[in-house]
Amino acid sequence: MLEGRLQSQDPPDSFQGHAGASLQDYVEAGYLAPLDDFFDEQGLREAYPDQLVEQISYEDSVYSVPVNIHRSNVMWFNPGLLEEAGVDGPPETLDELVEALEAVDAETDAIPMAVGAQWTVDHLLESVLLGSLGTDAYNALWEPGADWDTPEVAEALGTFETIMSHTQEESAAEDWQEASRRVSEGEAAFNIMGDWAAGYFDELGALPQEDYDWAPSPGTDGTYMWLSDSFTLPAGAPNEENARAWLALVASQEGQDLFNPLKGSIPARSDADPARYADSPYLESALAEWQAGPELAGSFWHGVTVGNRWKNDIDTAVGLYLQNEDLEALNAALHEAAQSE
C-alpha cells in the first residue's frame, strides 16, 4: 500500500518507519526528502545524542525524525528462580550467563533461557554478538563487506550455541509474549527481549523486581542497543508545510514527552522530563541510562544497521541453523550476507 503510493508518486505527507537502514530502499529510490536543514533549524543535532544522528544517517544525510527509543539488549529474569538456583544477582558477562543457565538447569525445573519463534532467536543473537564482541566491533560488523570470518565472531557464535542449548524445545511454536510470560510466571529464568516486554509484564499484572527484574544483557552494560520509530518527509509530499509542522511536533521535547509514556518507550531526545516516566520503574531506569550518555549500537533485527535484504539473509541463516544445528554453516552464511551488500 505504502510502497504503491510511493512508486506512483502519490506519497502521504509523512509515514512511520524504523530509523536507520530499513529506510535505505526508500532513500535509494529517491522517495524520501533529506531532513538535514530541518535538523539544523530545529536544533536536533544538539537535542539527540551525536551517535544517534550518526547512526541514522545515510551518506551523511538524515531522512527521518526519531520519536522514541526502544532498547533491544535487555535481559529479563525471574529473581525467585535465580535465588533458587543459587545465582547471585543477574550475570554481567556471557560466561556468567552460561554458568547461571547451567545452575538453573541443575537446581530447578524451570527453563533456563526462554526464546520464541525464529525472529526472537535473531533478537537473542544480536545481544550475544554485542556482549561478546563489544560495541565498536559489533558496530563494525554492519559495514558492507565486513569480515565475519574471524575467531571473535566464531567465539561469539559458540557462546550463542551454548545459550541455545538451554532454551525450551517447543520455542518454535511460541512468540515473544509466551517467552517473556514464562519469566514473570516463574516457568523460565531468563529471556532476552526488547523493552516492550515491560509493557507486556504490566498488562499481565506482574510486579517489577518481584515477578520479574531486568539488567542489560550480559556484556553490554553501558551500551544501548537501540531501535527507534521515526517519521519521514516523502519527496513531493502534498502538504509539505504541514508535514514539517508535524515533524517539528514529533521532534519536540513536548511531543516526545506526550507520546512516549503512552507508548512505553523513552524519548530519543536527551532532554526529556524524567517526572513523566516515574510511573513505570522500567522507563524511569531506562531514561536515566539514556540520559547518562551510553554508547550506542544499532539493532540489526529491528532494521537499524542493515537493509531488508541483508536482514532477510541473516534470518534465513539463523532459521537453517535452528533446523540443522550447523554452526559453521551459520558463520559462513553470515559472512556471505555481509559481502553481498
Add this chain to the structure above:
Amino acid sequence: MSASTDSGAAAHGGPGHPKRPVTGPRARPGRFRRAATRARTWLPGLLLVSPSILLIGVFVYGMIGWNTQLALSDKHAPIQDGSFVGLTNFVQLWQEARWPAAVTNAVVFTVVFVGGALFLGWLLGLLLDKGIRGEAVFRTLFLAPMAVSFIATGVVWRWLMNPAPAERATGLNALFVHLNLDFLVNDWWTAPDLGMAAMALPAVWQLAGYVMALFLAGFRGVPEELREAARVDGCSEWGVYWRVVMPQLRPVTLSAVIILGHMSLKVFDLIIAVAGQQIVADVPAVYMWAMVFEVRDPAKGATIASYLLLAVAVFVIPYLVWTVRKERSEGR
C-alpha cells in the same frame, strides 16, 4: 451489457429486418446475406464472452507474461530497470540452501496431504455408501471443515499441535499424557526432518470431507446392476468395491488429486497461521512472499512464482488433456 446490444445490432441483417439497406457500392446482396447469417451464429457468442476473454487475457495471461519477463531479468530491486539474463535466476535458486529445503517441505506436505485426504475421504465415502443411519448428519459433519478458512484451521491446530514435552504438554500432547500414551508425545511440525507431515494434518482434516463427497457421489453413480452382476458371479463384497466400483471411480480420483495437489503446492495461509515465517516450515509460497514484500526483489519473487506455476501445471495440464480427449471420444 454492451454485448447484448451489439448482438442485437448484428441481427439486423437477418430475416427479421429484410428491408435493411445494403451499404457499400460493391456489396453483392446474396453473399452479404449469407455472411450475415453465418455471423449470426458466432458473433453474439463471441461478443458475449469477449469481455471475459479480454480480462483473462490481460489479468491472467498478460500477468503470466509479465511475471516471466521479470523472472528472466536481473531486476533485483524495484528501482532497477533489469535486463534479460536468461535462466540465471532459475538456476541460482537451486544453489542456495533455502530453496531446496522449501521445495522438500512442499513435497512432503503434498504427499501427506493428498494421500491422507484421499484415503480418509475414500474411507468415509465408503462407510457412508454402505448405508448408515443418519447419513445426512454425518455427511454434513464431515463436510463442515470445508467451510472454515485455512487461517482459522491453522490457529486451532497450532494449539493442538503444541510441541511442548510431556512435563509442560498442552494440546494433543497433553491428551496423550493423560491417556498414558506418552510415547505419542512428539514435536509435530517443529521436527526438523518430517515436520511438514504434521503440518499436513490440518489440511487433511479440512479437505477429507470434500473428497468424501466426491467419492460418495461416485459410488452412488455406479449402477446397482453392475454390483449385482458381480455378486451373482460370486464376487465378495470387498471384491465388488475393489474390482467393480473403484475402476469406475478413476475420474473422481483424478479430479480429487488435481484439486488437492494444486492447493497443496500453493499452500501459504495454513503455514503462516501455524508457524509464521520460519525456515522449519518454509514453503515456496512463503519464500516468494518474503522476496516480493520484504526483501523487495521482483526478479527472485517472479522466479519462484514461475516455478509454482510450472508445478501446478504438472497437475493441471494432464487433466485438461485427459478431459478434452474424453469429451472427443464421447462425441461431445
